[in-house]
Amino acid sequence: MAHVYIEDIGQHEGEEVTIKGWLHNRRSSGKIHFLILRDGTGFIQGVMSKADVGDDLFKAADHLSQETSVIVTGTARADKRAPSGYEIDVKTLEVVGESHDYPITPKEHGVDYLLDRRHLWIRSERQQAILRVRHEIINAVRDFFNARGFILADTPIFTPAACEGTTTLFPAQYFEEQTAYLTQSGQLYNEANAMALGKVYCFGPTFRAEKSKTRRHLTEFWMVEPEMAYADLNDVMDLAEDLVVSVVARVLEKRRRELTVLERDIAKLESVQKPFPRISYDEAVKTLQARGLPIEWGGDFGGPDETMLSEQYDRPVMVHRYPAAVKAFYMKPDPDRSDVALGVDVLAPEGYGEIIGGGERLADLALLLERIKAHKLPQEAFEWYLDLRRYGTVPHGGFGMGIERVVSWICKLDHLREAIPYPRMLYRLYP
Amino acid sequence: MAHVYIEDIGQHEGEEVTIKGWLHNRRSSGKIHFLILRDGTGFIQGVMSKADVGDDLFKAADHLSQETSVIVTGTARADKRAPSGYEIDVKTLEVVGESHDYPITPKEHGVDYLLDRRHLWIRSERQQAILRVRHEIINAVRDFFNARGFILADTPIFTPAACEGTTTLFPAQYFEEQTAYLTQSGQLYNEANAMALGKVYCFGPTFRAEKSKTRRHLTEFWMVEPEMAYADLNDVMDLAEDLVVSVVARVLEKRRRELTVLERDIAKLESVQKPFPRISYDEAVKTLQARGLPIEWGGDFGGPDETMLSEQYDRPVMVHRYPAAVKAFYMKPDPDRSDVALGVDVLAPEGYGEIIGGGERLADLALLLERIKAHKLPQEAFEWYLDLRRYGTVPHGGFGMGIERVVSWICKLDHLREAIPYPRMLYRLYP
Numbered sequence: 001m002a003h004v005y006i007e008d009i010g011q012h013e014g015e016e017v018t019i020k021g022w023l024h025n026r027r028s029s030g031k032i033h034f035l036i037l038r039d040g041t042g043f044i045q046g047v048m049s050k051a052d053v054g055d056d057l058f059k060a061a062d063h064l065s066q067e068t069s070v071i072v073t074g075t076a077r078a079d080k081r082a083p084s085g086y087e088i089d090v091k092t093l094e095v096v097g098e099s100h101d102y103p104i105t106p107k108e109h110g111v112d113y114l115l116d117r118r119h120l121w122i123r124s125e126r127q128q129a130i131l132r133v134r135h136e137i138i139n140a141v142r143d144f145f146n147a148r149g150f151i152l153a154d155t156p157i158f159t160p161a162a163c164e165g166t167t168t169l170f171p172a173q174y175f176e177e178q179t180a181y182l183t184q185s186g187q188l189y190n191e192a193n194a195m196a197l198g199k200v201y202c203f204g205p206t207f208r209a210e211k212s213k214t215r216r217h218l219t220e221f222w223m224v225e226p227e228m229a230y231a232d233l234n235d236v237m238d239l240a241e242d243l244v245v246s247v248v249a250r251v252l253e254k255r256r257r258e259l260t261v262l263e264r265d266i267a268k269l270e271s272v273q274k275p276f277p278r279i280s281y282d283e284a285v286k287t288l289q290a291r292g293l294p295i296e297w298g299g300d301f302g303g304p305d306e307t308m309l310s311e312q313y314d315r316p317v318m319v320h321r322y323p324a325a326v327k328a329f330y331m332k333p334d335p336d337r338s339d340v341a342l343g344v345d346v347l348a349p350e351g352y353g354e355i356i357g358g359g360e361r362l363a364d365l366a367l368l369l370e371r372i373k374a375h376k377l378p379q380e381a382f383e384w385y386l387d388l389r390r391y392g393t394v395p396h397g398g399f400g401m402g403i404e405r406v407v408s409w410i411c412k413l414d415h416l417r418e419a420i421p422y423p424r425m426l427y428r429l430y431p
Numbered sequence: 432m433a434h435v436y437i438e439d440i441g442q443h444e445g446e447e448v449t450i451k452g453w454l455h456n457r458r459s460s461g462k463i464h465f466l467i468l469r470d471g472t473g474f475i476q477g478v479m480s481k482a483d484v485g486d487d488l489f490k491a492a493d494h495l496s497q498e499t500s501v502i503v504t505g506t507a508r509a510d511k512r513a514p515s516g517y518e519i520d521v522k523t524l525e526v527v528g529e530s531h532d533y534p535i536t537p538k539e540h541g542v543d544y545l546l547d548r549r550h551l552w553i554r555s556e557r558q559q560a561i562l563r564v565r566h567e568i569i570n571a572v573r574d575f576f577n578a579r580g581f582i583l584a585d586t587p588i589f590t591p592a593a594c595e596g597t598t599t600l601f602p603a604q605y606f607e608e609q610t611a612y613l614t615q616s617g618q619l620y621n622e623a624n625a626m627a628l629g630k631v632y633c634f635g636p637t638f639r640a641e642k643s644k645t646r647r648h649l650t651e652f653w654m655v656e657p658e659m660a661y662a663d664l665n666d667v668m669d670l671a672e673d674l675v676v677s678v679v680a681r682v683l684e685k686r687r688r689e690l691t692v693l694e695r696d697i698a699k700l701e702s703v704q705k706p707f708p709r710i711s712y713d714e715a716v717k718t719l720q721a722r723g724l725p726i727e728w729g730g731d732f733g734g735p736d737e738t739m740l741s742e743q744y745d746r747p748v749m750v751h752r753y754p755a756a757v758k759a760f761y762m763k764p765d766p767d768r769s770d771v772a773l774g775v776d777v778l779a780p781e782g783y784g785e786i787i788g789g790g791e792r793l794a795d796l797a798l799l800l801e802r803i804k805a806h807k808l809p810q811e812a813f814e815w816y817l818d819l820r821r822y823g824t825v826p827h828g829g830f831g832m833g834i835e836r837v838v839s840w841i842c843k844l845d846h847l848r849e850a851i852p853y854p855r856m857l858y859r860l861y862p
Binding site: 067 | 452583591
């Protein structure tokens with residue numbers, strides 16, 4: 001009997017197949033057990049009739065509890081009413097591992113209860129759907145950059161100094177005498193890599209010791225960061241736009257089933273098409289003020305500002321040219337107007353806020369030295385980075401896209417904690 | 432004038448193109464400058480004749496130094512003698528950024544000198560070739576698992592407890608009161624993910640605070656770890672074999688040019704075909720003893736043992752069924768013989784040693800509890816892991832493959848430090 005994965009069952013209609021999985025749910029109706037089976041690739045109903053399997057097995061199946069691991073053999077049959085399109089007429093069932101008092105039942109549980117049992121919670125249909133969408137998003141991102149000739153160049157996790165400020169860094173003891181800081185962004189290294197390899201990206205875990213407990217923050221999250229030599233702000237915006245369109249299209253193409261499980265409004269995702277509106281920070285501030293928000297020119301946007309801005313459009317909006325004072329030292333000032341920097345944030349629709357931040361970098365050595373001083377950063381820690389301006393500097397730029405924020409938006413989650421298998425937050429380090 | 436990447440120059444033969452890059456090298460011969468240009472995608476020779484460009488530009492080009500960033504326009508011309516197959520007849524050249532006294536010259540430099548300048552060293556032809564092969568290996572690995580229906584499920588970097596022993600853990604301060612340890616392996620989480628999603632892999636940075644300074648160790652390295660529900664040791668060995676064959680074939684297919692730059696003996700890689708020899712630890716010990724090595728049954732293999740074993744074969748060798756006492760607590764003992772565990776190591780040929788370690792996991796709750804006690808591990812830290820055996824346990828297994836070791840072997844490097852953009856070692860945290 002061939003072992004078949006549930007997602008492949010359609011290729012075996014009418015055949016006798018073996019499913020190796022777990023009992024997800026069970027109900028009985030007189031002489032028939034309806035067994036919802038899962039094997040990680042999908043869910044399918046097994047129909048076990050007393051007449052087919054005999055009294056002993058039928059009776060034994062009466063006591064099977066949720067998450068018992070079972071090997072089931074039976075005939076695959078098309079059924080239009082079934083979510084997967086198929087059912088199995090069960091012939092034999094073997095219990096592999098028992099399961100008593102499985103702690104996550106169909107009733108409602110509090111989120112802390114579920115997070116304490118995240119290793120089991122991920123077995124639920126909804127959490128599996130989210131993790132599959134996450135998988136698809138990550139692969140879509142990688143395929144996008146690979147197809148465009150970007151080289152993956154991993155940037156280090158252990159760094160000797162901070163990239164942006166020091167208050168949100170996690171220190172790690174590096175053998176007896178040293179302290180290493182966990183990376184907040186691979187960007188500075190990315191810039192070096194772009195000078196070597198032209199177009200690069202890094203994609204790895206990133207760490208921010210933020211004490212905020214909002215639904216938009218994790219202490220450990222994954223970020224993809226492309227960087228291009230010989231590129232300006234417009235190139236960066238074009239790339240960000242193409243990336244987001246490509247990722248959403250891929251999820252729509254490959255993960256319809258999961259979006260249905262998540263009850264996602266598909267039309268909202270289908271409207272994510274080029275061109276994205278591109279508005280300046282100045283315009284954004286005027287819009288917010290006109291709607292009564294208390295923002296003044298010069299301040300960074302808060303969550304409510306981003307939410308209101310993103311709700312103006314049916315697709316992501318790109319806000320560019322932020323006040324230089326609120327942006328990082330390495331951002332290039334606008335040559336036409338030095339009080340704004342050539343940075344861009346991409347805000348997701350439906351109130352999801354920033355998913356991408358980036359821009360053109362400051363390529364001029366003298367100006368960069370000035371900015372390092374103005375930001376009171378230790379120049380010696382950036383000597384290697386300054387070398388990139390000493391030896392053949394070129395205009396360049398890139399951005400970072402937070403994966404959990406994209407997952408959260410595309411799946412329409414309430415909180416980032418469901419967008420990653422094992423979320424890490426201020427009070428959450430287990431399991 | 433279209434901006435063209437050097438790797439695409441063949442599509443523009445006879446056309447006037449613009450290359451945006453850096454001057455890698457220059458020599459002059461009377462009325463001709465030969466300019467070796469690089470743009471991250473490749474290297475190409477630009478031929479600038481005084482007759483074509485006039486006295487002024489020709490004279491200016493006489494002073495261009497290594498790593499000056501330049502935009503060059505000229506006609507692409509096929510030339511069989513050229514490594515890339517093409518040259519450019521230069522018409523114009525614009526200096527974008529100067530470069531004086533570039534610190535890495537064609538002369539020999541010591542490795543510490545180069546590692547201190549790793550951000551510049553990666554611009555060299557050899558280092559670029561290695562990083563491109565690394566890129567290809569990582570993408571080959573991901574494509575392999577994705578094509579087989581494995582779901583990428585990221586495991587956490589911050590962990591509350593050690594997976595294998597505690598002496599080689601890096602502690603990080605997690606806000607005021609807690610300590611988090613940086614992951615040594617995603618395996619335990621992988622097992623939970625496999626129970627949810629069937630076939631999974633994680634792929635991320637991994638940390639070991641090893642004080643050894645051998646050529647086989649980094650403190651921060653990347654590892655891919657697949658895990659399969661309903662799988663035994665043979666399934667694990669089959670998967671490892673297919674993966675390695677697939678990765679080597681992909682590099683041979685896509686990165687010939689880079690292997691040539693590295694002067695790699697292609698024939699050695701071409702012999703990496705199925706089936707790989709599979710020998711038991713018992714047989715391996717006998718082989719080593721017959722060759723005069725001082726190993727006794729029961730000991731783990733050292734570097735010299737692995738080197739000698741791997742040199743017996745023209746392809747990777749799989750050594751299985753190690754003494755249970757030297758292996759991790761979660762390995763399943765052989766049901767036929769409890770003194771050996773159902774683990775497997777894959778040793779790369781040409782003396783490169785272990786690239787993969789894995790096996791079948793212990794699925795039985797009572798036996799696992801015994802092993803945790805025997806290893807003097809704190810049971811409470813593993814309660815969530817024990818849940819996997821309490822609720823529908825199934826036979827399962829997987830492995831971890833160290834990316835830098837594979838890069839090192841395929842590129843035939845002397846030391847892992849060249850196999851990653853920014854190596855981290857006992858005394859190396861910069862740049």
